[in-house]
Amino acid sequence: MTVQRVSSKWTKTKMILKNKGLASYVPATRLYSFDALEQMLDTHTLVYIKPDRGTYGIGVMCVEAINSTESGNSIGSKTYKLRYETTTEHFSTLQQLDKTILNLCQGKQYLIQQGIRLLRHKGRSFDLRVLVQKTPYGRWESTGIIGRVAAKQKIVTNHHSGGTVKHFKLLMSEHMSSEEAENIREELNELGVNIASQLQKSYPNLKEIGLDVAIDGRWNIWILEVNTKPALFPFKKFFKDPTVYQKVKRYADAYGRNTSSKKKAN
Structure with a gap:
């Protein structure tokens, strides 16, 4: 007897979103790109970035946007904290953050998802x-x-x-x-x-x-x-x-x- 498996997280997410009653349980989720990163962090202070195909939590990252309002020159600006495995890195620009994330993605398709605390x-x-x-x-x-x-x-x-x-x-x-x-x-x-x-x-x-x-x-x-x-x-x-x-x-x-x-x- 065949037991069906579906590897792609993105495929499963799209199937669930077709049901309006279930869609409200799904955090905002998109395929990873610089534009998606920028727009998601404008809306959510925490996002998770995960491989579309993978197990055991391997390759999962999270990014937190932190408002920098203490110094006069930094009013309204943001810094970004990236965490993966047991590593934490800080970035002052989205471009620097995106470059590091892409290096960690190693050419594989990733998703970016609204972070839940x-x-x-x-x-x-x-x-x-x-x-x-x-x-x-x-x-x-x-x-x-x-x-x-x-x-x-x-x-x-x-x-x-x-x-x-x-x-x-x-x-x-x-x-x-x-x-x-x-x-x-x-x-x-x-x-x-x-x-x-x-x-x-x-x-x-x-x-x-x-x-x-x-x-x-x-x-x-x-x-x-x-x-x-x-x-x-x-x-x-x-x-x-x-x-x-x-x-x-x-x-x-x-x-x-x-x-x-x-x-x-x-």
Whole structure:
């Protein structure tokens, strides 16, 4: 049985934007160019720049525009802080910033996306992974949610970049009541099913997705990325309740996923 994969983040983003009900969850996203960089930083003080094709958070950068108003000659001007891996660089012009970004892109297609200021756990940013799978009966179901906390000085939360997995309830309890967190969980589960259903219109052999979402300080939900070969091992390794992974594995086995392999899953 074929399990369909879609590598291009830009392609998946365009498919989601076709659905007006889902488009409001998508941060402003464009193909990277100097014009896009300039216009996005005019609108947003924080942007992320990520490879169109890639896994594990490799190659992701972020840029923050900082208003310089302290010195008389700098009133109204901006400086730019670029971060990638554990490196931070500062630039006084967009041209210098763009040149460095293009060198880091190494000729590959990149996207630029409105940056979301994530909720934090003990001072470190976190996002959420919603696992959505086809059931043996052909319906979509959200089968698990995990939190991913960024490593110190890292801008991505991926396990392969040093991120750590935490329970959804634990992470959300620092910011809201149990009832409010449960409402967000229900919205995430519904969103996951709706995203999978939307993508399936163009990719009929899609069987699973990993929906990466951010929660901002106002508790808005934002779609950061959709993976079509999500890692399943965190659900086996992390959840004390074995029934969670048992269901994940049963569904994966039913649609032909080789659950013994982690290769290229993200």
